[in-house]
Amino acid sequence: MKLHEYQAKELLAEYGVPVPAGSIATTPEEAAEAAAGIGGAVVVKAQAHTGARGKAGGVKVANSAEEAGTIAQEILGMNLVTNQTGPSGLPVNSVLIEEAIEIDRELYLSVAIDGSAAMPVIIASQEGGMDIEEVAAQRPEAILREYIDPAAGFQGFQARALAFGLGLTGDLNRPATSLIESLAKAFMESDGSIAEINPVVVTKDGRLLAADAKFSIDDSAMFRQKSLDEKRDRTQEAEKELEAQDAGIQNYIKLDGNIGCLVNGAGLAMSTLDAIKMAGGDAANFLDIGTANSPEAVVSALRIIGTDPDVEAVLVNIFGGLARTDIIAQGVIDAKNQGLIPQPTVIRLAGSNVNEGNELLDKSGLELVRADGFAQAAQAAVDAIS
Amino acid sequence: MSLLLDENSKVVIQGFGSAGQREAIICRDYGTSVVAGVTPGKGGQEIEGFPIRNTVQEAVDEFNANVSLIFVPAPFAADAILEAVGAQIPVIICITENIPVLDMMRVKRVLTTSDSILIGPNCPGVINVGAHARAGIMPVDVYTEGNVGVISRSGTLVYEAVDQLTKVGVGQSGSIGVGGDPIIGTNQAQALALLEDDPNTAAVVLIGEIGGTAEQEAAEFIKTMSKPVVAFIAGATAPPGRRMGHAGAIIAGAAGTAEAKQSALREAGAHVVENPGDIGSTMLNVLKNQGLA
Known part of the structure; x- marks a missing residue:
């Protein structure tokens, strides 16, 4: 789950990471009031789950409280389209009003999970504000790394090594060490999956501040991160995907094509998209139904697929293990009978209880295209449209 | 025990709820020795003919359990794995999905000080076809005995690959869902x-996925193998879509793409299949060319 910048900063500040003075506003009046409270020049920053907000016109400087209100008026209600959002963009419902800071240096700091090492890794670089992937590719020596031992915890010497490596010596060394330790602690205690402060800024008046912040939380850990779960902003998520989540389907992603897919298992679901592409078509969605243990769960999933205006054919590809094909078959029959999937429907069943599943389909008398292998199933779905 | 399970495997099932019970019965019907279920608080009961114990240690002491199969729900699964490690179970197989990443990092840390092997989590388990030893959730009907071993990140793609192999007349030694x-x-x-060490395996199907660098690490090992490998990477056409910010991408760089993985595997000498429907037929050809089929 992603946090907004202002939420990430609130969280980091609780752990002692220094952030610029600022407050959140949802109306131009609130924005002007916040700017007056801060005094002097402020930055008005659109809050949406995407980077590159500046380039899209979502971040602007205001020199007075009145101007802050005017700019907030423009930004609030915007649909922010960046290279990370896709063409539909994301709505902006709040702005962060922050003191304008005079920057001396910009640094990069983040924490991510290194799957191969099975440890979180803190990544730091003196080249903040830049495209860090490009820095990593072209000058790997400019990237510093320290691992967080999940049992022993992050150690002081590691924070010092990073602080010195970032060139933060003298009076800045202690605050830098403390900032890095605070970031590590916030990450571990919040079940972080990604935390990024880009840039960490050294101001002209000698302060160290987290000028921007991204923070994502492990979706599997939400059951024990209840206070963070309450910060979730559903307006930043695709409508169809929310509908899927409300129906208990965690693994649904809306795509651009016209073949609606219901598959069990993430690997098979990805391969089904591959097979559709190779047959000359495009999938309208990725949907891993997992271990669907009732026909009702299947019906809910098919309702989401069937009501998607982009969907012109439906492909059901199931290889039952823990999931039972007879339960899936019953769900497909129920959905057809309820008129939820009027589109031509291709179904391929294999694995657990496949004979029972196929018998249910035979007896249903419904018009379904049946396929044996899943490459054939993908071809049949493509053919059903053309 | 190169395939982790054999005729002497004695399986204890941790988390004896509906899924655990159902799979216990399928394992038993297949010919696997399932010696006990563990559900804290239900020790002493018998469910579906299986004795239930409160702890894994009791199942080890009383029934010599040497394989644990875990169905415990995600919030408690790391605890269940560590209980099996504590009872010195040599092979621990965890089916549970959605375990918090932080929990798994701690489990991995403990495993470095233990001789136990963990398979999973979020996997379909392991089967040794010749030994009729199944510790997992895979449908047994699609397997036929033979000499091809299957390794996969995805559960359903194990079944898919095995099904294709069986349909072209190529049997399997077993499968490991990692x-x-x-x-x-x-x-x-x-x-x-x-599988390289397994005397009953002559060739391997390896099924990877986009993301991470595990396939590149596998490719390094393939260079040292005597047995042929047929490989498929799922997700070649998946849109980049959900990027998780920059920090994650630095670790893998461009290594996470299907193209990077396919080319690493090709360079290592693996037979890379691009169409997921071609896994079985490609393996048949490889075996024919090597005089193994």
């Missing part, structure tokens, strides 16, 4: 090493 999570107990390279 699991789909970013942090798993045994990676693809380690699973390949098990």
Whole structure:
């Protein structure tokens, strides 16, 4: 789950990471009031789950409280389209009003999970504000790394090594060490999956501040991160995907094509998209139904697929293990009978209880295209449209 | 025990709820010795003919359990794995999905001080076809005895590959589902090493996915293998879509793409299949060319 910048900063500040003075506003009046409270020049920053907000016109400087209100008026209600959002963009419902800071240096700091090492890794670089992937590719020596031992915890010497490596010596060394330790602690205690402060800024008046912040939380850990779960902003998520989540389907992603897919298992679901592409078509969605243990769960999933205006054919590809094909078959029959999937429907069943599943389909008398292998199933779905 | 299970495997099932019970029965019907179920508080009961114990240690002491199969729900699954480690179970197989990443990092840390092997989590388990030993959730009907071993990150793609092999007349020694999570107990390279050492396996199907660098590590091991490998990478056409910010991408760089993985595997000498429907037929050709079929 992603946090907004202002939420990430609130969280980091609780752990002692220094952030610029600022407050959140949802109306131009609130924005002007916040700017007056801060005094002097402020930055008005659109809050949406995407980077590159500046380039899209979502971040602007205001020199007075009145101007802050005017700019907030423009930004609030915007649909922010960046290279990370896709063409539909994301709505902006709040702005962060922050003191304008005079920057001396910009640094990069983040924490991510290194799957191969099975440890979180803190990544730091003196080249903040830049495209860090490009820095990593072209000058790997400019990237510093320290691992967080999940049992022993992050150690002081590691924070010092990073602080010195970032060139933060003298009076800045202690605050830098403390900032890095605070970031590590916030990450571990919040079940972080990604935390990024880009840039960490050294101001002209000698302060160290987290000028921007991204923070994502492990979706599997939400059951024990209840206070963070309450910060979730559903307006930043695709409508169809929310509908899927409300129906208990965690693994649904809306795509651009016209073949609606219901598959069990993430690997098979990805391969089904591959097979559709190779047959000359495009999938309208990725949907891993997992271990669907009732026909009702299947019906809910098919309702989401069937009501998607982009969907012109439906492909059901199931290889039952823990999931039972007879339960899936019953769900497909129920959905057809309820008129939820009027589109031509291709179904391929294999694995657990496949004979029972196929018998249910035979007896249903419904018009379904049946396929044996899943490459054939993908071809049949493509053919059903053309 | 190169395939982790054999005729002497005695399976204890942790988390004896509806899924655990159902799979226990399928394992028993297949010919596997399932010696006990563990559900704290239900010790002493018998369910579906299986004795229930409160702890894994009791199942070890009383029934010599040497394989644990875990169905415990995600919030408690790391605890269940560590209980099996504590009872010195040599092979621990965790089916549970959605275990918090932080929990798995701690489990991995403990495993470095233990001799136990963990398979999974979020995996379909392991089967040794010749020994009729099944510790997992895979449908048994699609397997036929033979000499091809299957390794996969995805569960359903194990079944898919096995089904294709069976349909072209190529039998299997067994399969190891290593699991789909970013942090798993045994990676693809380690699973390949098990099958390289397995006398009943003559060739291997390896099924990877986009993301991470596990397939590149597997490719390094393939260079040292005597047995042929047919490989498929799922997700070649998946849109980049959900990027998780920059920090994650630095670790893998461009290594996470299907193209990077396919080319690493090709360079290592694996037979890379691009169409997921061609896994079985490609393996048949490889075996024919090597005089193995």
